[in-house]
Amino acid sequence: MADMAAPHRALITAAAAELLLSLQERHGPLMFHQSGGCCDGSSPMCYPAGDFIVGDRDVLLAVLDVGAGVPVWISGPQFDTWKHTQLVIDVVPGRGGGFSLESPEGKRFLSRGRAFTEDENRELDDAPPVTGAAYERGERPPRTGTHVVADAGSVQDVCGIPQR
Template sequence: MDTAQAPGRLRATVAAVELLRRLGGIHGALMMHQSGGCCDGSAPMCYPDGDFIVGDQDVLLGVLDLRLGAGETLPTRPEGIDAVPVWISGTQFELWKHTQLVLDVVPGRGSGFSLESPEGMRFLSRARAFSPAENAQLAAEDVIVGQKWEQGVRPAPSSEPQVVAEAVDACPVPGSRTSS
């Protein structure tokens, strides 16, 4: 059996992390929820921590460590303003569980309730399909749902870098450039 650690379900670009740092400086601790439709389509939405009620069956994709730069890892999870949990509804997760969500930002004004709306940028979800081997590893792992989070369950630290310079570094387009 392969003992390699399963890949993380979440990555973010440097630009997304920088925007989250700026928003955290204004609003304090943050959280995100990957919308499954309605208002902003399928936009990732950013809220002050606690302003969005996480459902018992919502799935934690990961906790972004805002202390990290591209390619860096730390052995422990941050607390407070440096930790941004990213959630997705349980039903949406079932549709997306074969992909790694890559949180990015693009110029433009999102609509709706997300905190970045007045910043001239909007969060955007990109995705990389997991390989069959990665899917097998992930299928063996328990996901953390809202109910477990409320009971104090937290994800183990990952040895995989969470932050990439650009989205293409996490989900390359065939025939395009990739990072070296």
């Protein structure tokens, strides 16, 4: 795997990308911030770009190739816990978080996860993520392929939704 690009730290399902495009048409440029568990559990929160202040130590997981591009941020301390996990942003029926833009749509964004393999973790060690401070200085992650996947089931070993 040494000649390949590091795996994406964040992906988005086609259904979630479709909703994101619709929200971009209405609200303009958007961003995600992965919630840390307060108020909205661990949901990816969707905001108009700039409405959520990104801190110097926040980590950019990806710039999703949806519309004009949608950055996905996570707090630095939370990244330290999740750095071995690929985030897959999906959409499910239900009411989203109170501040997230999809809330009135009757759908909500949902984070699913997949543990990186040992080989992927080694590749990621060679590709440190961009922090908020570095982003502010103009640093951007390399563009390597699409972040859109057909559905969460197409990502091997991703966490599903528990059946009742």
